[in-house]
Amino acid sequence: MPRRPRILISEHLSEPACIWLETKGMVVHCSHDDPDFENQLVRAEALVVRTYTIVDESLLAKAGALKVVGRAGAGLDNIDLNACRARGIEVVYRPDANTQAVVEYVITLLGDALRPKAVLSSAVDREVWTTLRAETVGRRQMNELTLGILGLGRIGKRLAQVAGAIGFEVLYHDLLEIPPQDRFGAKPVALDVLFEHSDVLSLHVDGRAENRHLAGKPLLERMKRDAILINTSRGFVVDNIALAQMLSERPEMLALLDVHDPEPIGEDSPLLGLSNARLYPHLASRTLWAMGEMSWVVRDVVAVLEGRKAEFIATAGRD
Secondary structure, three states: OOOOOEEEEOOOOOHHHHHHHHOOOEEEEOOOOOOOHHHHHHHOOEEEEOOOOOEOHHHHOOOOOOOEEEEOOOOOOOEOHHHHHHOOOEEEOOOOOOHHHHHHHHHHHHHHHHOOOOOOOOOOOHHHHHHHHHHOOOOOOHHHOEEEEEOOOHHHHHHHHHHHHHOOEEEEEOOOOOOHHHOOOOEEOOHHHHHHHOOEEEEOOOOOHHHOOOEOHHHHOOOOOOOEEEEOOOHHHEOHHHHHHHHHHOOOOEEEEOOOOOOOOOOOOOOOOOOOEEEOOOOOOOOHHHHHHHHOOHHHHHHHHOOOOOOOEOOOOOO
8 A cells, every 4th residue: 555645734725625635645734833733744744834834944944754835825925935945845836726816805895995885774765765875975986097006917917907897097017027918908107106196006016025115105105195005915015104104194095905914913003093094804815716726736735745747836926
């Protein structure tokens, strides 16, 4: 009987993926913050993580049998690729599993922000009906607005496609030269121009250190007084102190923030209590379909363990 490799799962995966994986190896579920995690890690040949397990040099030093790390998602911020490569450990991931979910989330956040709604739970008379209709009016419509996208990777491209179809004028800024056929009508502009001209600015940059506080005071000050800032990428991209000051000075401005630094949000966050800062608990990729697709990174984990070529080998964290 062939030997079954030991596979350690440190964060939640979908049930179908776990059931399939159990036919391929000896599966152990142990949270990254469990006191027994290091004991399990020592014998693991594969480690499957999501967002909060930090795969760095200190973890790898305790994982002498490790052959492959699977990231059930697109971004690789929590995995030190160079440290893994130095030890001959393959890293596999699911680069497009959550793209649609994140784009839908951005559009629904925008819809809620732009279009106030009155929900009826009981019958109302004509006077209340008329008052509700008179008071519940969207001030701006999407086809009147310019959407700026910071980072035209997988998610940024899909957002440009959807936003253009809705009627937005779409601008973007990216470090790379994007071929015209991959822009979906979005127009490239300089970084400062993007902040100045966007009615809505959606952040979709990767986790490189240079992006820390990229959206800081110099660029935030360039934004329109009634601009909407959306961040579903990384919390540390935004300088919270500078943003809180800007929101306090500009009550017409709105920030819709799904990611934070740190997570969970601390009591000392300067954004807490601001009516024009809407803070969400990292929900953009939380659909059953997307979470299921991300979980199927286990296919590539098994491929590596069996000496086969994986479909999605991580080379960079661009999403």
